Amino acid sequence: MIILGIFIWVLLSALIAIILKDKSSIFTKVSSILTLIAIILYSVLRFSSGYAGGFISQTNIALSKSVGIYFSIGVSGFADALLILTGIIFAAAAFVTDRKLYPSSMFMMIMLTEAGMIGLLISRNFLFFYVFWELVLVPVYFIIGKFGGPRKDGVSLKFFVYTHIASIFMLLSIFALYSYYDLQYKVLTFQMSELLQAMQNATFTSALPEIAKYFILFGFVFAFLVKLPSFPVHAWLADSYEQAPYPGTIILAGALSAMGGYGLFGIIFPFGGLIGTAGLDILVGLGLVSIAYFALTAMFQQSMKRMMAYASAASMGFVTLAFASAFLDPLKSENALIVASGGMFQIATHGIIMLLVFASIYYIMLKTGSDRIPSLGGIYRDAPFLSTLLLGGLLASLGLPGLAGFVGEFSIIVGSFPAIGYWIFFLVFGMLITASYHIWAAQKALYGPYNEKLGKISDIGGAPLAMLLLVFVTILILGVFPVLFFGPIQAYAGGII
Amino acid sequence: MTFDTNQLAFYYPMLVLGAAGFIILALGIKRLRSIVYATIAMAAFVVAFILLLMEWYNILPYVASEGMVFNGFGFYFALLFLVASGFITYPALKNIAARSEIFYAMLLFVSVGMIVAAFSYNLITLFISFEAVSIGTYIIAGFHKTKRTLESATKYFFTGTVATAFIIFGLSYFYLSTGTFSLLGHIAVSSTPDMLIALAFLTIGFGFKMAIFPMHQWAIDTYDGTENSVSSFLSTGSKLVAFVIMLKVFIAGFAGLDTYVYVFFAILAVATMTYANISALSQNNLKRLLAYSSVAQAGYLILVLAVVGYAPGTQAADYAIAAGMLYSLVYIFMKGGAFLTMNIIRKDSPSVDDISGLGRKSPGLALAFSIILLSLAGIPLTGGFLAKFFLFLSLVQGGLWWLAVVAILNSAISVFYYFRIMMFMYWRDSKEDSSFDLSVSNRIPVYFSALVVVALFFTFSLFFTILPFAGGVFGGL
Numbered sequence: 016m017i018i019l020g021i022f023i024w025v026l027l028s029a030l031i032a033i034i035l036k037d038k039s040s041i042f043t044k045v046s047s048i049l050t051l052i053a054i055i056l057y058s059v060l061r062f063s064s065g066y067a068g069g070f071i072s073q074t075n076i077a078l079s080k081s082v083g084i085y086f087s088i089g090v091s092g093f094a095d096a097l098l099i100l101t102g103i104i105f106a107a108a109a110f111v112t113d114r115k116l117y118p119s120s121m122f123m124m125i126m127l128t129e130a131g132m133i134g135l136l137i138s139r140n141f142l143f144f145y146v147f148w149e150l151v152l153v154p155v156y157f158i159i160g161k162f163g164g165p166r167k168d169g170v171s172l173k174f175f176v177y178t179h180i181a182s183i184f185m186l187l188s189i190f191a192l193y194s195y196y197d198l199q200y201k202v203l204t205f206q207m208s209e210l211l212q213a214m215q216n217a218t219f220t221s222a223l224p225e226i227a228k229y230f231i232l233f234g235f236v237f238a239f240l241v242k243l244p245s246f247p248v249h250a251w252l253a254d255s256y257e258q259a260p261y262p263g264t265i266i267l268a269g270a271l272s273a274m275g276g277y278g279l280f281g282i283i284f285p286f287g288g289l290i291g292t293a294g295l296d297i298l299v300g301l302g303l304v305s306i307a308y309f310a311l312t313a314m315f316q317q318s319m320k321r322m323m324a325y326a327s328a329a330s331m332g333f334v335t336l337a338f339a340s341a342f343l344d345p346l347k348s349e350n351a352l353i354v355a356s357g358g359m360f361q362i363a364t365h366g367i368i369m370l371l372v373f374a375s376i377y378y379i380m381l382k383t384g385s386d387r388i389p390s391l392g393g394i395y396r397d398a399p400f401l402s403t404l405l406l407g408g409l410l411a412s413l414g415l416p417g418l419a420g421f422v423g424e425f426s427i428i429v430g431s432f433p434a435i436g437y438w439i440f441f442l443v444f445g446m447l448i449t450a451s452y453h454i455w456a457a458q459k460a461l462y463g464p465y466n467e468k469l470g471k472i473s474d475i476g477g478a479p480l481a482m483l484l485l486v487f488v489t490i491l492i493l494g495v496f497p498v499l500f501f502g503p504i505q506a507y508a509g510g511i512i
Numbered sequence: 513m514t515f516d517t518n519q520l521a522f523y524y525p526m527l528v529l530g531a532a533g534f535i536i537l538a539l540g541i542k543r544l545r546s547i548v549y550a551t552i553a554m555a556a557f558v559v560a561f562i563l564l565l566m567e568w569y570n571i572l573p574y575v576a577s578e579g580m581v582f583n584g585f586g587f588y589f590a591l592l593f594l595v596a597s598g599f600i601t602y603p604a605l606k607n608i609a610a611r612s613e614i615f616y617a618m619l620l621f622v623s624v625g626m627i628v629a630a631f632s633y634n635l636i637t638l639f640i641s642f643e644a645v646s647i648g649t650y651i652i653a654g655f656h657k658t659k660r661t662l663e664s665a666t667k668y669f670f671t672g673t674v675a676t677a678f679i680i681f682g683l684s685y686f687y688l689s690t691g692t693f694s695l696l697g698h699i700a701v702s703s704t705p706d707m708l709i710a711l712a713f714l715t716i717g718f719g720f721k722m723a724i725f726p727m728h729q730w731a732i733d734t735y736d737g738t739e740n741s742v743s744s745f746l747s748t749g750s751k752l753v754a755f756v757i758m759l760k761v762f763i764a765g766f767a768g769l770d771t772y773v774y775v776f777f778a779i780l781a782v783a784t785m786t787y788a789n790i791s792a793l794s795q796n797n798l799k800r801l802l803a804y805s806s807v808a809q810a811g812y813l814i815l816v817l818a819v820v821g822y823a824p825g826t827q828a829a830d831y832a833i834a835a836g837m838l839y840s841l842v843y844i845f846m847k848g849g850a851f852l853t854m855n856i857i858r859k860d861s862p863s864v865d866d867i868s869g870l871g872r873k874s875p876g877l878a879l880a881f882s883i884i885l886l887s888l889a890g891i892p893l894t895g896g897f898l899a900k901f902f903l904f905l906s907l908v909q910g911g912l913w914w915l916a917v918v919a920i921l922n923s924a925i926s927v928f929y930y931f932r933i934m935m936f937m938y939w940r941d942s943k944e945d946s947s948f949d950l951s952v953s954n955r956i957p958v959y960f961s962a963l964v965v966v967a968l969f970f971t972f973s974l975f976f977t978i979l980p981f982a983g984g985v986f987g988g989l
Contacts, residue, residue, distance in 0.1 A: 082972070161938060172932075180920075190905045
């Protein structure tokens with residue numbers, strides 16, 4: 016019930032934010048920080064000990080019993096990690112939203128997106144899962160379209176339609192699952208627990224027509240791959256990240272990128288094996304190509320935002336890879352557990368790292384008026400704290416040991432090697448490129464001779480510095496004590512494998 | 513043929529509406545203010561609505577003589593038609609200044625025709641009620657006499673009469689091969705050439721009124737040219753009459769045809785949706801854009817026929833019909849509301865650009881219109897989503913995967929033009945200060961429709977309440 020209370024509070028906050036007008040900025044900041052604290056308290060209470068996989072905090076409110084429409088919630092260890100991520104991201108996004116630049120509607124959109132994210136993570140009924148899945152898009156569409164860069168009109172529409180088409184395929188899959196469940200068990204239900212249970216049931220799946228089975232799997236996987244995004248369906252990503260205002264970019268990179276990963280590991284993970292070896296091989300291929308291709312693309316970007324957008328997509332390639340290789344591994348259990356937990360850990364930490372990177376770029380943009388690498392240079396001289404923090408974010412993003420990014424990538428490499436063999440070359444190649452352009456960008460933008468055209472700039476201090484430091488410390492802690500997230504995630508994965 | 517006096521009670525709503533129509537005509541001599549006529553008409557609608565509800569709950573369903581069947585299916589649509597008529601009664605006041613008594617009398621007579629169409633299962637009665645609706649709307653369409661209105665009303669009239677000819681031709685073939693005009697109990701219909709000709713001609717005839725793809729062109733001009741509340745009525749009430757008649761004729765009357773006939777309806781639906789959505793993409797005239805979207809929505813409605821044709825007698829067919837019923841209800845408010853929103857723009861033929869700055873001028877109104885547009889696009893938290901949800905569910909259930917995919921891609925295309933309107937509304941500044949007429953009478957219908965559209969999302973069980981009535985399309989109880 017605590018988690019339901021948090022969800023309702025966030026939803027109400029969106030309403031209050033628009034009513035308050037002038038005070039909405041301070042209200043949103045306070046409200047989102049309170050939400051974060053509440054989520055952390057909830058996690059400590061429920062997940063610090065005694066969690067052994069599965070879903071806890073389950074509540075069912077029947078809305079239409081005869082057809083199985085319930086407002087049904089439940090939280091897994093993985094969803095809880097993402098809930099904490101969501102809390103952090105939105106608190107930070109509200110923090111960097113300057114009240115002089117944005118009207119109260121912006122704050123409402125931020126809180127609405129957060130409500131959608133939380134609702135999506137806790138929903139255990141497919142109808143509501145889909146509703147929240149779509150609902151997240153609408154406020155983000157408005158954030159990009161109203162406050163975005165010069166190409167906002169086209170880009171916001173592209174973002175919405177691209178992801179909308181993908182999620183609609185998922186809706187069809189849900190329908191198909193619903194219909195076939197009804198056909199076999201004579202029960203109408205949208206409850207995830209029952210439908211997903213059926214998909215793990217051999218008698219149910221073997222009675223499914225082949226085409227229906229692949230239709231269902233395709234709809235889910237396609238929707239999630241677009242959201243990640245993975246290689247051939249990534250066209251919306253860079254434009255949206257670039258054109259969105261900075262709070263929007265932070266939300267996109269930090270929170271929304273976790274949606275696809277949550278879909279893969281939180282929804283279809285229990286029956287991922289049904290995809291079959293051929294399909295899983297394709298997924299592995301997509302993951303590897305994503306890692307290598309996005310790294311190469313990122314290397315040639317001039318805009319810091321675009322570069323990091325591709326870097327973010329490359330990290331998500333690890334997630335696809337982790338998902339697929341968890342089922343391919345011939346040894347099963349041990350390796351599968353490592354690689355799956357690594358994938359989930361990667362999803363959660365990636366958001367926090369992206370938050371640090373994009374928030375630092377935002378402050379650089381504020382100080383210098385540019386976020387393009389060629390027009391920066393040597394800003395370490397005048398802004399050592401800011402530069403160091405951005406460097407910290409970049410190092411975490413490339414996977415430096417000791418920081419959070421390393422743990423996920425390392426487990427994925429170790430765990431997936433038995434499954435993919437020497438194809439791992441692609442992965443290593445991608446990581447090399449990733450390391451090189453991260454360092455190269457830091458060198459060009461932060462160090463070296465100062466670009467005198469920028470004039471005198473000041474370092475950050477006070478609240479922004481504290482916020483960035485806090486995020487960095489979080490990354491550091493997760494790098495040193497990954498068990499904070501790894502514990503519940505592994506329990507969740509272990510419960511399934 | 514005998515007339516059972518027990519069934520007289522079922523005709524009270526129609527009598528009330530008809531009598532009110534004549535009273536309004538008679539009062540016309542006194543040249544009262546328009547609002548008086550509107551109030552009389554509204555009162556008649558309310559009384560008829562209550563009477564229908566009472567009959568539905570108090571008296572057992574009843575098969576009257578000669579093809580009038582008073583079942584849940586009929587009652588549902590009869591109520592829906594009254595809602596569609598009542599919905600525009602007050603908003604129409606704005607532009608119907610001269611001779612308003614004729615307008616309201618016609619609206620009442622049209623409603624009588626619509627209710628008869630909801631209950632009738634005889635092709636002759638259906639045809640006559642359909643004509644009553646058509647002739648009434650020809651007159652309504654001509655109101656607010658500008659050159660453009662007259663032109664559009666004329667266009668509507670001529671295409672309408674052509675459609676009538678097609679229907680009569682189709683009816684005669686239907687009679688030739690079955691020997692009856694009744695739609696009840698045709699089990700042994702076979703796919704003879706006569707029957708297929710009847711199918712084609714009846715589709716063309718009723719398709720004109722419903723504005724489905726190759727018969728839609730008049731609708732674009734007419735919806736664009738007529739007064740806003742009239743466009744709203746033409747695209748909801750009169751279109752839904754055609755939809756109900758098509759449901760009855762093709763599902764009950766042609767029940768024995770081979771299932772491959774579904775291909776015919778599938779093609780019609782796909783062509784209608786795709787053509788209308790793609791045309792709407794490049795429209796700059798706001799009312800024409802809404803008109804194209806209205807055509808596209810007709811395509812979704814036709815999907816019902818495709819499912820029923822493909823999987824007759826299954827649960828999927830029932831779901832499809834019930835989804836069509838739910839869709840019709842939501843449709844009245846989202847499409848009618850969208851056309852009535854045009855009232856706030858002072859220009860006669862508004863372009864998309866003319867709605868710029870509404871978000872700043874009146875955030876509430878912009879939000880309400882956005883909700884209506886989101887509903888048309890089928891985004892969650894609106895009734896439009898729920899209606900599409902069940903419609904697509906029935907497609908998947910019936911096994912028409914490919915059609916579901918096409919329909920869904922279409923609904924994704926439609927997002928482009930609905931969102932474009934929202935884009936102008938929120939992110940562009942208006943050019944002039946006085947381009948909007950934000951009077952209370954213009955706002956209320958918009959707020960009301962938005963509210964209803966959202967409320968319809970939260971009534972999940974409504975679909976399952978009307979599901980048992982879906983079988984009534986065959987004229988059973």
